[in-house]
Amino acid sequence: MHELTADGRRLALAALVQSLGIGLFTASSIAWFTRHVGLTANQVATGLAVAGAAALAASLLAGVLADRHGARRILAVVYAGRGLCFLAFAFVTNLWEYLVVTLLSVAFDRAGPPVLQALVAAALPEQRDRGRLLAVVNVVRNIGLGLGAMAGGVTLTLDTTRAYRITMLLITAAFLGGALLVRRLPATPRPTAAPAGEGGRARALPGRHYLTLTGLNFLLSFFDVLLLVAMPVWVLQHTSAPRATVSVLYALNTVLVVVAQLPVSRLADGLRRSSRMLLWGGAALAASSLCFAAAGAAHGRSAVLLLVAAILALSLGEVVTTSATWNLSIALAPAEARGRYLSIFGLGLATERVFGPVVVTGLLLGSGAVGWAGAAVVFALTGAVAERVALAGGAQIPALVGEGTP
Known part of the structure; x- marks a missing residue:
């Protein structure tokens, strides 16, 4: 602060x-x-x-x-x-x-x-x-x-x-x-529309890269429903872990997000690094899914340790993907239409909150370990594709080309 x-x-x-x-x-x-x-x-x-x-x-x-x-x-x-x-x-x-x-x-x-x-x-x-x-x-x-x-x-x-x-x-x-x-905040001047030919920045609606990234964000945002819906059901009905484990895992996620969010956000500096973080976030969520799957076949202390590992990876995926998407959704939006662009991008998370529980309970949990393995594949591929899409979208904006090169 x-x-x-x-x-x-x-x-x-x-x-x-x-x-x-x-x-x-x-x-x-x-x-x-x-x-x-x-x-x-x-x-x-x-x-x-x-x-x-x-x-x-x-x-x-x-x-x-x-x-x-x-x-x-x-x-x-x-x-x-x-x-x-x-x-x-x-x-x-x-x-x-x-x-x-x-x-x-x-x-x-x-x-x-x-x-x-x-x-x-x-x-x-x-x-x-x-x-x-x-x-x-x-x-x-x-x-x-x-x-x-x-x-x-x-x-x-x-x-x-x-x-x-x-x-x-x-x-x-x-x-x-x-x-x-x-x-009580000071009023900020509203930017005027940019010239129509300036890298396409005066578009009233997002182009295909921004819309594609919005759709990919819908999939990466599933960390939310995995924590709130899938985790408690999986722990209570499909693992041998004690029932109190659910509360411990919730608390662990809260602590990890509070502690890690600010340091991780500093890594999302520039287009290339923010885009790469989408790949990292997808990989972390994939690892979390595999740990959840393994916990279903484990017993006793092993099941608890695998669930803790799953939450560690899930929390890492959460802070990494949110930090990256915050920066990218703003950087790839023209200032004069930023509210519209960000509102469209936010539909990814909003849609996940509506339909995520249905998808998780009907497809993922209903398929057991196979469902978790499928989720791991989806997360890994989504992160990889999102990185490429973000870089391609940034390449069309002259001010962002080469920004954030490690």
Whole structure:
């Protein structure tokens, strides 16, 4: 944090505040909706899935608005809008109210990341500074999620309507506070359109290299669903490891991401190095998949050690690929259309969050060790292809040619 400017620290603080709210909500929301609103667990899950699919277009709209009105203003609106959704959650009484508020909440959630990236890119012209700030934001977000989840235990212990509503009010305050912090950032000038012939940089929509990289990012983003969905199911149903191993592996991933994100982000310096990191990230995720597969055939301590190795590799793949894609998605986007480009690129992760659980449970886990081996092949090939695509896309931008040569 000491390396950041005052504005960078303010943006990181905004991320910390709103992540505390998300952690609180994640820990207490299921109990609130099922025990006090009267919804079933299936209704809650279905609502989230439907909202996630319907809200994919929200990030695209946010990108257009960020280009038109400025990323700072739109990010403040996104934070404030989501805060008001949490306030509405405190007073929903039936399924339809829950569905409407969930759709709005998820739409704001999907709109946030690309607009945040656009704001960082506009405020910090140096790629190294951008990567460092985005890494700090990711670290404090993980810390905030953990602290918020622990604080949510108080609400769960009290388990009263009043306690849950007070919690929702605190979450609302956290997001409104984040919006105020963002609004206090200095306005950044919106770049004018570049000449049409300048390396194709004035395109309103991404070219084939950027779109291909977006699709490849969808596959590399599966580290998320592997951790949240595949890992617990695999450990509990397909290995001999103790049930408590799941909690230990979650905690290990959190610690590794917090510790490694900032140092790894410093490696993503320039086009060539960032592109090479996609290859490394794919290889790490492939190694993780093979360790998960082997854990299913191991017993006792060997199974636990293989699962730990799988999480170590998965966490490495996570921090490496995210650091690389942060830099590449910004560097390969023209400044005058950066919001739109980043919103389109963000569809890779957003789509993974919607369809990833279905793919993992239906194909990967349903095929056992063979499914994990297939995942390893997909990750390795995706990383290799993504490296070439990123380099080819950068070669069309004169300012990036030769940048970051080791």
